[in-house]
Ligand SMILES: NC(=O)C1=CN([C@@H]2O[C@H](COP(=O)(O)OP(=O)(O)OC[C@H]3O[C@@H](n4cnc5c(N)ncnc54)[C@H](O)[C@@H]3O)[C@@H](O)[C@H]2O)C=CC1
Ligand SMILES: N[C@@H](CC=O)C(=O)O
């Protein structure tokens with residue numbers, strides 16, 4: 061057996077630099093645990109001269125990251141560039157085709173191309189590992205692949221985007237503006253290169269699709285994830301939710317419906333009201349948390365840092381150790397050929413409680429119009445708050461309500477009935493309430 065595992069590292073940003081620091085800081089314990097030295101031999105990034113606070117002189121520099129795939133001094137390629145396509149994908153494909161193991165933190169690439177990359181890895185009998193791609197430092201992929209492998213999972217849900225969680229919980233704690241808190245999250249290295257992926261829920265959707273494939277043995281289907289981001293959640297909603305005993309969190313949820321026509325997969329990402337009594341309500345800052353419900357294990361909660369240099373590097377290097385130990389395994393837990401194709405599930409008949417916020421013109425009859433739409437659509441109102449003038453002083457008022465549990469299609473029906481009403485000065489905000 062070789063005494064060194066040689067790493068070609070592509071991308072020297074937040075995560076890449078974290079990997080170099082971790083390999084240096086924990087060198088002796090890593091050698092003991094991996095059974096060999098873990099050594100970066102070659103690196104690639106956009107700027108060769110940028111000061112990153114780490115010494116790059118021991119490593120060969122490669123301008124084109126794809127060249128790492130064919131170097132004789134590289135056994136494992138670690139891809140930390142990002143982006144679903146482009147150089148990251150080219151590198152991963154070329155490395156697998158050359159029989160080199162690939163480790164990546166790139167959920168966008170895995171969500172879009174995970175099945176074809178895994179097929180190639182399986183054909184070459186090399187590892188494709190992506191623990192850092194989902195929930196950063198939390199070993200949730202390992203947890204689902206190995207820890208819950210004896211169970212039929214009934215549901216997987218949780219908080220999968222550190223940037224959104226940082227924004228929502230900081231707005232809640234400090235009353236700060238959305239844009240200011242997003243800028244802080246970017247400064248701290250949590251956000252994606254394009255932060256709209258975070259705040260529009262796309263990043264959480266990438267991660268959910270990966271977890272659903274592993275947890276349910278389903279063919280990965282990112283396009284079927286229904287996604288709503290957090291950009292329409294305002295300070296007033298956070299305050300209303302607080303008054304009602306809730307916090308607001310971006311929740312990613314997946315489950316499988318067993319129907320006579322075959323299994324169907326429901327995957328969605330939505331801001332939800334979470335009761336202050338629910339374990340996910342206390343998940344603050346860039347922390348992520350994933351709940352998996354197994355038919356024998358019961359409810360499992362995985363929680364920890366979902367983004368940032370150290371935690372993400374920790375997951376990347378754990379994958380490197382697995383490869384050094386020759387723990388290859390199928391990337392999605394079972395071979396790609398055995399994953400089940402599942403059609404997307406419909407949700408209209410599913411029941412939930414819902415928070416609705418209307419921004420309306422301050423004039424008589426408006427409340428009656430809204431409650432009539434609720435009645436006509438069969439939605440039962442549990443509580444209703446009308447709160448003074450809107451923050452912008454524009455003469456609008458906010459009407460917030462919580463419904464009793466009822467079919468989702470009824471709430472959608474009520475919103476449809478109000479479509480085009482000149483009493484509403486903005487589209488209503490509809491947030492489900494996460495069951496306890
Ligand atoms: N930052 C975080 O907390 C987390 C990031 N990730 C994922 O890790 C990956 C890397 O993220 P970050 O380190 O935050 O990104 P970053 O933007 O800080 O770093 C990206 C690196 O890739 C390099 N790069 C870009 N284009 C290149 C090209 N054509 N050739 C060579 N190098 C190129 C850049 O020069 C930079 O060094 C992404 O896939 C991201 O989604 C995953 C979990 C957490
Ligand atoms: N942008 C992501 C980084 C980790 O995946 C996040 O905010 O969670």
Ligand code: NA
Pocket residue numbers: 191192193194195196197198199200201375
């Ligand atoms: Na992880």
